[in-house]
Amino acid sequence: MYIDNKLNEKGKIQKSNPNNYSINYLLEEDTFKKVSKNINFDEFNKILKKEKTPLNHSFLIIDSYVNSLIVQVLNQQKFIELECSNNNISYELTNVFTGEFRKVFISAITYEYEVYYKAFKHENNIKSQMLFVAEITNNLEWLIYFFESYPELKRITSKLIENHIVTITDIILKYRLDKTLIFNKFNIPENSKINSITTNLGDFHNNGKTTCRIYFNSSTAIYLKYRSLKTDIFFNEFINFLESKGLKKTIYQTEIIDCKSYGWQKEVTPKETSNVDRIKNFYFNQGINLSIAYILNIEDLIADNIIAYGELATFFDLEMMLTPRFKRKKDYLNNSKAAKIFHQSVIKTGLVPILGFETFNPSCS
Numbered sequence: 001m002y003i004d005n006k007l008n009e010k011g012k013i014q015k016s017n018p019n020n021y022s023i024n025y026l027l028e029e030d031t032f033k034k035v036s037k038n039i040n041f042d043e044f045n046k047i048l049k050k051e052k053t054p055l056n057h058s059f060l061i062i063d064s065y066v067n068s069l070i071v072q073v074l075n076q077q078k079f080i081e082l083e084c085s086n087n088n089i090s091y092e093l094t095n096v097f098t099g100e101f102r103k104v105f106i107s108a109i110t111y112e113y114e115v116y117y118k119a120f121k122h123e124n125n126i127k128s129q130m131l132f133v134a135e136i137t138n139n140l141e142w143l144i145y146f147f148e149s150y151p152e153l154k155r156i157t158s159k160l161i162e163n164h165i166v167t168i169t170d171i172i173l174k175y176r177l178d179k180t181l182i183f184n185k186f187n188i189p190e191n192s193k194i195n196s197i198t199t200n201l202g203d204f205h206n207n208g209k210t211t212c213r214i215y216f217n218s219s220t221a222i223y224l225k226y227r228s229l230k231t232d233i234f235f236n237e238f239i240n241f242l243e244s245k246g247l248k249k250t251i252y253q254t255e256i257i258d259c260k261s262y263g264w265q266k267e268v269t270p271k272e273t274s275n276v277d278r279i280k281n282f283y284f285n286q287g288i289n290l291s292i293a294y295i296l297n298i299e300d301l302i303a304d305n306i307i308a309y310g311e312l313a314t315f316f317d318l319e320m321m322l323t324p325r326f327k328r329k330k331d332y333l334n335n336s337k338a339a340k341i342f343h344q345s346v347i348k349t350g351l352v353p354i355l356g357f358e359t360f361n362p363s364c365s
Contacts, residue, residue, distance in 0.1 A: 021162040023147060023154055026065045032140045035065045045134055054129040056102055058109045058137040062157070067094040069165050077172050085193035085217045096199050097164045101157065108150055109137070167199060167209050171224060175214065178257065178264065182222060185257055186266045192218040202317070213267070221267035223316075229256050229263030231321040238296070250285035252312040265316065271309045281311035286351060289313055293349040297323045301350040 025031055039060060048054055070090045074080050080087060113132050114124075122128040136142050147154040175182075183190065195217045202211035202225070209226040216222075236253045243249060255266040273279060293301055299320040307314040346352055 021069070021165060022158040023062070023161070024158075026062065027140065027144055027147070029140065031065075032061070035061060035068060036138075038064050038068060039138075041134070041138075045130075048130050048134060051130075052126070054126060054133045055106070055109055055113060058133050059101070059105065059143075060133075061138045061143070062101065063094055063098050066097050066161055066164065067091070069161070070094060070168060073165060073169050073172070077169075077176075079172050083175070083194050086195050089194070089197055092196055093164075093168060093199065097160065100164075100200060101160055104153065104156055104160070108146075108153060112146065163209070164199070167212075168197075170209065171197065171199070171212050171214075174224060174259075174262065178259065181257060182264055186220065186222060186255055186264075188216060188220050188222075189218045192216040192220065223265045223267060224262065225265060226262050227319055228260055229258040229265065232256050232263075232265070232318045233258055235296070235315070235318050235321065239292075242292070247288070248285075250288045250312060252307075252309040252314045254314060254316050268307050268309060268314045268316065270307050273310050278311040282308060282313070285311060286313060289315075290346055290349060290351045293351060294346045296321055299323055299348055299350060305350075 026035065044060060048057060051057060067090055070093050074090060080089060113129065116122075116132050116136060117124050117128050122131075137146075147157075182188065183192070193216065194214055196213075196215045198213040198215075200210045201213055201223075211226070212224040214222050214224065232254065233256055236256070239251050239253065252268065254268055257264040273282075292298075298315075298318065300317065301315060305315060305317040307316060342348060
């Protein structure tokens with residue numbers, strides 16, 4: 001790996017304080033030099049030569065800075081030492097940040113690269129992009145110029161760093177607080193260790209926090225969700241009530257721990273089937289589930305939020321349940337017959353296929 005995450009006491013970047021996560025701190029000469037020492041540029045250049053889109057790997061120095069902050073949080077909590085089986089978790093968490101940061105900077109960096117190769121009369125090719133990424137985007141003077149030119153991007157970058165580090169710290173604290181309950185409720189073997197942590201898996205809640213997946217070396221995974229899971233628990237109880245009255249089983253329920261402002265959910269792994277009768281049963285069951293969703297005013301049951309478990313379905317994101325009934329307004333969009341059909345029919349549940357941006361195939365005439 002081209003980022004060294006073995007920081008000693010002298011190599012610490014800063015105290016774990018959300019107020020200090022501004023990109024301005026990295027742009028200070030002393031901090032910049034410390035962070036640069038953690039990068040193996042020779043190894044980075046070898047990797048860069050294999051890439052077809054070198055611009056995506058701009059700002060290695062910022063990745064290294066974020067990695068240093070993550071390592072500091074993990075070391076302060078002795079999290080890797082006590083809870084993990086994988087020493088590379090800091091890299092995985094850094095890669096999550098890099099993916100989000102790339103979405104923010106790619107347009108600006110593409111423009112700056114164009115300015116660069118035209119000014120220096122380089123050809124626009126992979127070699128020129130590699131040179132720009134390796135030498136320019138990791139140069140302190142150029143970074144200062146870049147963020148002065150894009151002040152909003154500077155603010156967003158600082159906020160991304162802060163949210164990422166604060167979220168990681170919060171994950172550690174919540175996991176340790178609830179660990180005994182998690183292991184007992186979800187039947188996780190006592191000697192299990194964390195093998196990987198993946199953040200940014202869903203919508204943002206509670207000041208930029210998103211769903212997190214924790215995978216154990218015992219092949220079990222759980223999700224930390226930053227919202228109350230009362231709706232999910234209510235749904236399970238309602239299904240249990242219907243089944244007690246004779247309804248056939250159509251739902252494979254998720255195991256849940258609700259902690260009021262957040263909750264834990266055990267992962268359900270898809271269960272494939274090639275049996276034709278079971279496949280038919282799945283769609284028949286979905287018809288029953290459609291009426292249940294309609295009765296409970298559930299929305300957003302799109303493919304992303306459903307797992308097929310044999311002939312049963314698992315709904316693992318039920319935050320849009322018991323949604324208020326639509327009130328018609330005096331405009332065409334909300335007052336037309338089509339709008340009424342959509343807002344007051346089973347279509348709104350998400351379970352019924354409709355022609356939209358999710359399903360449109362441009363290859364079809």
